[in-house]
Amino acid sequence: MSLYRKHRPMALRTFMGNDATVATLTGLLDKPSRPHFLMFTGPTGCGKTTLARIVAKELKCSAVDLQELNVADFRGIDTSRDIIARARLLPVGGDVKVWIFNECHMLTKEAQNALLVVLEDTPAHVYFLFTTTDPQKLIPAIRNRATALGVTLLKDDAITTLLERVCKRERVTNLSDTLKGLIVEYSLGSPRMALILLEKAIGAEEGTGEEGIKQIIQERAEAIKLCRALLKKEPWGRVAIILKNLDEDPERIRRAVIGYMRSTLLGSKKENSQAFLIADIFARAPFYELGRDALILACYEAVYG
Ligand SMILES: Nc1ncnc2c1ncn2[C@@H]1O[C@H](COP(=O)(O)OP(=O)(O)OP(=O)(O)O)[C@@H](O)[C@H]1O
Ligand SMILES: [Mg+2]
Structure with a gap:
C-alpha cells in the first residue's frame, strides 16, 4: 500500500493544519441540528476525501451504509435517481447513511439538477459529503445549499512534521535534513505529494547516495x-x-x-x-x-x- 494511503488520518485529531476548518467542523458535528450537506473544497491532495471519511466515522456510519462515489462512478441522471431512491431506505447498520461524492463538479448539469430534490429535502438519516477542487463548476442551486468547508495546502513546517511523523512510524531514521527540505520544497504544501516523494526517497536502492535521491525526488x-x-x-x-x-x-x-x-x-x-x-x-x-x-x-x- 502506498504511504499516503497507509497514513491517511482517521480522526480529526491527526488531521494536520486547517485549524479553522477543523474547529468549524467540530462545532457543526456537535450541534443537535447538524447540516446534512457538507462540501469540502480546496486543491488536490490536501485532505478533502480524508475529511469526508472522518466525518462519516464521526457520524458513526457503518460500512454498509457508506457509499463513496468517484467521477467514474457517475452515470449522469441515472446515478442521481438511484441515490434518491436509496436515500429513502433506512440504514441497516446504524442510524445514518452517508454518501461521499468525490469531484462532484464532474456531475452533468442534469444530474446535479436531479439531485437537488434530495439535497433540498434530505431524509433525517442521510448525509451528503461532497468534495471538489472546482466548486464554481457546480450549479449555483447546489453550491448555495451546501455548508462549504475549505481545505488548504499545508505550511512548510506542517509538511515537515508530517514527514517526521511518518518516518518515525515507518522506522526510517536516515533521511537527511537536506532531503527532507527538498521534499517539503517540491510538495508545494500538498501532504499527498510529500508522502509520494517520501516513498520514492525511502524506496531508493541502497547506495544511491544523497545526490541520487535528490535527483529521484526532483x-x-x-x-x-x-x-x-x-x-x-x-x-x-x-x-x-x-x-x-x-x-x-x-x-x-x-x-x-x-x-x-x-x-x-x-x-x-x-x-x-x-x-x-x-x-x-x-x-x-x-x-x-x-x-x-x-x-x-x-x-x-x-x-x-
Ligand atoms: N491535512 C492532512 N493531514 C495529514 N495528511 C493528509 C492531510 N491531507 C491529506 N493528507 C494525506 O494526503 C492523502 C491524500 O488526501 P486526500 O485524498 O484526502 O486529498 P483530496 O483533497 O481528496 O485530493 P483530491 O482532490 O485529489 O481528491 C491522504 O491519504 C493523506 O495521507
Ligand atoms: Mg479526494
Whole structure:
C-alpha cells in the first residue's frame, strides 16, 4: 500500500493544519441540528476525501451504509435517481447513511439538477459529503445549499512534521535534513505529494547516495506535475511550460508517466480512458533516440489525441 494511503488520518485529531476548518467542523458535528450537506473544497491532495471519511466515522456510519462515489462512478441522471431512491431506505447498520461524492463538479448539469430534490429535502438519516477542487463548476442551486468547508495546502513546517511523523512510524531514521527540505520544497504544501516523494526517497536502492535521491525526488515531482496536466487535458500552453522546466532524461520521464498512469488505472474502479490513452502513447517505444522530441510529441498527442 502506498504511504499516503497507509497514513491517511482517521480522526480529526491527526488531521494536520486547517485549524479553522477543523474547529468549524467540530462545532457543526456537535450541534443537535447538524447540516446534512457538507462540501469540502480546496486543491488536490490536501485532505478533502480524508475529511469526508472522518466525518462519516464521526457520524458513526457503518460500512454498509457508506457509499463513496468517484467521477467514474457517475452515470449522469441515472446515478442521481438511484441515490434518491436509496436515500429513502433506512440504514441497516446504524442510524445514518452517508454518501461521499468525490469531484462532484464532474456531475452533468442534469444530474446535479436531479439531485437537488434530495439535497433540498434530505431524509433525517442521510448525509451528503461532497468534495471538489472546482466548486464554481457546480450549479449555483447546489453550491448555495451546501455548508462549504475549505481545505488548504499545508505550511512548510506542517509538511515537515508530517514527514517526521511518518518516518518515525515507518522506522526510517536516515533521511537527511537536506532531503527532507527538498521534499517539503517540491510538495508545494500538498501532504499527498510529500508522502509520494517520501516513498520514492525511502524506496531508493541502497547506495544511491544523497545526490541520487535528490535527483529521484526532483524527477518524480516534475513528472507528477506533467502527468496531472495530461490527465486533465490542460491547455497546451500549460503543458508546454511544464515541459520547458523539465530537463530530466526523457526516457526516465517516459517510464515515470507510464508508472503514474498504471497506478491511476489500478486505483480506480471504473474506466479511465485518458489514463489508458496516455499509457498507450508513452508505452509505444522508448525515447532513447528521439529524446525530448519524442517526449514533446507524446505529450501533444496525449492532449489532443
Ligand atoms: N491535512 C492532512 N493531514 C495529514 N495528511 C493528509 C492531510 N491531507 C491529506 N493528507 C494525506 O494526503 C492523502 C491524500 O488526501 P486526500 O485524498 O484526502 O486529498 P483530496 O483533497 O481528496 O485530493 P483530491 O482532490 O485529489 O481528491 C491522504 O491519504 C493523506 O495521507
Ligand atoms: Mg479526494
